[in-house]
């Protein structure tokens with residue numbers, strides 16, 4: 120099967136690209152190109168232009184993807200162990216309480232075995248994922264990742280850039296308590312402050328009041344921000360400017376702490392796609408660039424599947440609460456993918 124990239128907007132419009140893909144270091148003119156990288160932005164040529172691009176709908180996906188007889192997968196999940204994560208959690212919390220660090224997002228990965236079928240078929244579920252999410256997928260021979268994320272890194276068109284702070288999590292039933300939860304608000308406002316400062320160097324930033332986002336069985340705080348750029352910036356350069364935000368990274372976003380974050384991610388064997396930017400520039404007249412944060416998804420290599428989830432740790436975080444939040448996030452993915 121050819122390499123495949125997929126991107127779906129919250130309004131349902133979607134595109135599938137079939138390989139071979141040509142790689143570029145800067146977004147090529149004319150759009151119709153995907154941005155695919157890992158969390159560390161290690162690919163210097165992240166813009167991937169497919170040999171063939173098709174705008175698709177949920178019911179025309181199979182035409183674009185060509186299943187070749189692939190069946191829906193069955194995955195047997197193993198319960199994740201607590202030890203390593205607990206150690207990372209304690210160390211991060213200690214750094215936060217000593218006021219050296221404000222926030223960091225460690226990631227726990229549940230692992231599974233694909234006992235039958237092919238995960239490529241899960242693209243169908245990505246196409247019909249709940250509203251308020253962006254679907255993404257990148258599939259190569261024998262490996263890939265896909266998901267539906269509620270988190271926009273930015274949307275850019277001309278000199279106008281829109282973004283959101285999305286952080287702070289609860290179950291929909293816990294809404295009343297959530298709205299006044301000091302720890303969740305702090306976790307969220309750290310991200311707002313970060314984005315305001317970062318984008319403030321590019322133009323005048325406007326912030327909407329903190330609101331709620333309900334996406335796929337979870338509730339988050341969401342604050343929309345926008346900026347009118349003083350001068351144009353290539354979207355790949357804008358990624359480097361803002362990624363990783365403290366919604367999936369750390370604050371301060373200094374090399375010292377980023378190195379520590381990478382260390383935890385390696386120790387916990389977090390798949391590289393998780394928390395990475397994933398994007399698409401619309402073809403034709405529009406040329407709108409959509410860049411999202413690849414969370415709420417799974418990855419696989421051969422018969423091994425990985426299901427990561429992360430949680431922001433601040434001074435007020437308690438292990439049992441965060442452990443539950445990690446589980447809720449993974450359950451939301453499993454349910455969205457119908458696994």
Ligand SMILES: C=C(O[C@@H]1C=C(C(=O)O)C=C[C@H]1O)C(=O)O
Pocket residue numbers: 224270285286287288306339366367414415427428429430431448
């Ligand atoms: C890291 C994840 O989600 C991020 C972390 C959140 C939080 O800590 O409250 C909320 C939304 C996302 O920014 C995830 O879904 O795994």
